[in-house]
Amino acid sequence: MIVDSGGHAVHALAIGDRGGPALLLVHGAAMDRASWRGQSLPLAREGVRVIVPDLPGHGASPGPAASSVEAIAGLLATVLDAAGIRAATVAGHSLGALAALSLAMRHPQKVSGLVLFGASLPMPVGEAFLAAARDGDAAAIEMQAQWGHARLAPLAPSGMPGLSLTDLARRQVARAAPGAQHAGLAACHAFVASDADLARIAVPVAVVTGTRDAMTPARAGEALAGRIPGARTVRVDAGHSMLAEAPQACLAALREALE
């Protein structure tokens, strides 16, 4: 499906049973819908109505990347409206997790559950990483590819058989629109939410942490869960790119949230 958002076309994968429970999946900075491939296709086959947008400047969606988490949350609300979905379970990874959180705070009626993968609050991004991304330096691609996976990931079996995940991430980041990586990282870095904001979240929340995550360490994810009433944590054996590094465990976390 293609949704008009402020004059820009947002392309989204819309698959599964239109009458099934709705699930909105939101990718991270400089990634695209394919980040969710290990989860979106199996869930769609199980009858879930799955919507996976490419955020502007990512994947098939043109236009400049959104510069704030709140702007992405507004765009997600537009996507849900366009799909005729009143409320969905919303899952996000990294930047996408913050956008899901923001959507739940700004449009609570549109969110029936949250699954936050690789999330922390705040989500600080190192100065060198931000500067390299701002300058369009290839070093920023390498930083995201390597820090975004468990250390020495290329020597370990891939979570997606036959795929070299760090190389796949390099190509995804390189393919994002100019400035998209920096916009996403800066949005992560700038996003704040108060304890009062978080306390108002009244839907089931799961925070999925990677035991080898170097970008949003597991303890930071657990600290976030501690600030949201009733939130539970799920630990998976993976780095920050847990959707690809541990696809089955992440799929299980989504299934549980949809039950």
Added chain:
Amino acid sequence: MAHSSPTPLHPDTLAARAAEGAGPLAPDRAAAALEERMAALEGGIGAAACTGTAQALELALATLAPEGGHVVAASGFADDADDRFARARALPGLRFTFVDARDPGAWAGAIESGTKLLVGETLADPSPDVLDVPAVAAIAERAGIPLLVDATRTTPMLSRPLDHGAHLVLHGIAGWIGGRSDADGAVLVDGGRFDWVASGRHRALLDASAGEGGIAWVDDSPVAAFLLRAREACLPRLGTAIAPEAAFGALRGLETLSLRMARHVANARVLADFLAAHDAVSRVRHPSRPGDPDHEIATRLYPRGCGGLVAFDLAGGPGAAGKLLGALGLFVRDTPPGSARSVVSRPGGATSATVRIAAGLEHGDDLLDDLARALKAAAR
């Protein structure tokens, strides 16, 4: 300003640690482990491993052009004795044009509106011509056609064609990669760099009706569309996935690849220099030698050396070539190149004065002694 980034693992390390987690007790991991490691060595996003090179080329074309189409390939692929397109020719509606690989104009001139793929090889055999990958890749990019490069004879230790603009890379694993001549298999690596949407030439990747579950492969993943269709739709249907034993053998071979390639390269260079200075030899081809027609390209593209193949002509003609082969003791015949043993052959047959050596891993002095003795015998 330049920013310092974490350093990726060196190919030598990726190769040395290839067989971890894929032992004989984990046969279901062996093929995927080989695919993942070859992809990482090439800097590709993933790979598909097949039973042989002809099967890998069949997979590439079944993935890209199930409706048929046109292929432009280097003339080295027109060899009937080793027809790497033998399986692809059986696919419906494919036509092939073979071009002089060293003439960029020939590549550009052969492209048609229905061309789906360009196919070259880093290093030809028996005459070790070097493909100017950046030049042909630029032609491919301008035309919106992917370039597949067979890099079997250089391996990722000497050349990474994706870094030079190629889009797909092919490796036969029997010889150089595996280090043995008693197993076969091939790996097709996707660089994830080709823009299938902008090209618009490959309906099988673009049309929802050709995708899985009504989703076009490019909508499934813009970066990995080719690889996903190859692995998930085409390879299972063709039934040519590599056997676990062959994959594990190749992984074991990869562990020593960096050391073996260095020795292959060093021995080839020693033999080429010796032959060039010998009265009984009228011409030597090895791209590492100054004066070789491809020396400039080889120096630019292959800083770690230009492979283990040496071709030469005997001044004494076909008769001398026959005598030479008969007199050689250390060099074996009727064996594919790339194993531990040095191999000699007469690619042009009994009427040709050309001899091709694939340098093995023996000590260079022993190879030189054997060659010197045989050249003397051939001159009698």
